[in-house]
Amino acid sequence: MKRNYGPLYAVPQSAWLLVFFAAPLVIIVGYSFLEKGLYGGVKPHLSLAAYRELANPALLGVAFRTLWVSVAATVVTLIVALPCGYSIARSHNQSLRLFLIIVPFWTNFLVRIYAWISILGNEGFLNDILRTLGVTSESVQFLYNQWAVILVLVYMYLPYAILPLFTSIDKFDFSLLEAARDLGASRFASYRLVLLPNIRSGIVTAVLFTFIPIFGAYAIPLLIGGKDSYMLGNLIADQVTKTRNWPLAASISMAVTLLSGLAAVVFLFRSRKGEAVAEVAESGMDSPGPVGRGGSASGTGGPAGATGATGLTLEVPA
């Protein structure tokens, strides 16, 4: 008689996650409904004050700014990542080209931020060049504004967009493009009407991998940005460590989690519907992923299994 050992194997990890992941989350949810204590912490009185405060115009301003910065950075990332993924997929030397994308990310995240400060700073590389060329006589402050933050965000998240796009373009049957051209589509139309719909799942994954972490960004706006790039992540951190309003930190955390979760669900749902036509479901990503968050995530299904099932719609619009 064979025993079922399954639960036995799963117990240690589940216990760990219940204690150190689920319990802290439950506490955060609970705190968001309590009154704030005088010196941090909470008072055991039920209250909706923390949620009412979410409607505070200053806070809404930060929320909209966060949304704008995230959308802008995601769009730019996508526009750059699409041709890159295409170029890698069509290259004869795919692994070298992927390798080159990944190498810069073997430096520490903080070191990369530091490097951008050395480039954009007052005494930085860019100012040095501009002065040497005689374009400017005094140094220009490129740092501590929204554009610097968007630039560095794009830098940080490009690979996370390029990898899933490459994977899905690599699976695309390029003879479909030729067919579209033979049937009279212009080059642009064939890309727009044939390529893009067929790599939809890659696009969705790329958007999720960039938008969600950017929406919760903390370190980059803190170190690269200024007043005009204070984002929700910074607001949460300051409520915890400076203002010590834990219920408000909790309620903003809830809002951020729900919003990014909602974005994920909406995106996944839309992509599913589009692919339902004729799908050659192909799970199991066998791309040579990088060592690191992007690669491992794209190799295993990503947030909510976004990467699996690369749809190949067999309808060719004439």
Place this chain on the structure above:
Amino acid sequence: MKGRAVGLRRKSSFSDTIYFATILFLFLPLFVLFTYSFNAAKGGTWAGLSLVWYEKLLFESPTLWRAVFNSAVIALGSATAATILGSLAAVGTSRYRFKGRGPIKALSSMPMVLPEIVVGVSLLVFFAGVGLKLGMLTIFIAHATFNLPFVFLLVDARLDEFDPSVIEAAHDLGADELQTLLRVILPMAAPGIASGFLTAVTLSLEDFVITFFVSGPGSTTLPLYIYSAIRFGVSPVINALSAVMVCGTIALVYPLRNFLKAFAARA
């Protein structure tokens, strides 16, 4: 006809241009760090070749090396814990069907989806609530927690690939549960386990946001050290350190990747 073929080519060379421009963009910071690490002056202006920052890095930066040591301990420790727990759970959920399997699988990937800042804040509040002093232990716990889903998913994906009848054959031939686990399942899952472990080490070394919230005095990790260096006076020692780190990682990871690939192909 001919024109069309050429047209398609030309389009791909447009994307190649973007690709190479992107590579330049991605390598620019590395290039700047490397150059500045040999700069005799402290600021951005070039003042001649010098190894002074490497000297300082080697002989005059005890707190930096302390941070490197802390990071290494945390990375190896949390990756080991996550690898053991995550691999066992993946074996359990992929080989057996039982009540609660679905929720366990869902729970196992959730920490990956949550924004980092939320994970960090919730752990801070939790540790404060249970009265655990912030330090190396709390960083270890936090890192093991965010590493778990990656190990679990990588091992799970690996286990999905192979034929379950091999395990039945082992049972039919008289192997008990432990023998099957040690001699059949774990060797087959080894590439997944190895890449899970390496991913966990990398993520742990890399993490700043979550560590920032759960660290205490005396538990400065390398990212936290760099953070304070940025905030309270930039030192070009960081340039030298980064240059060493990039070279070190390439020297270490590239052979390892090839080794892993060969390993995966063999298994």
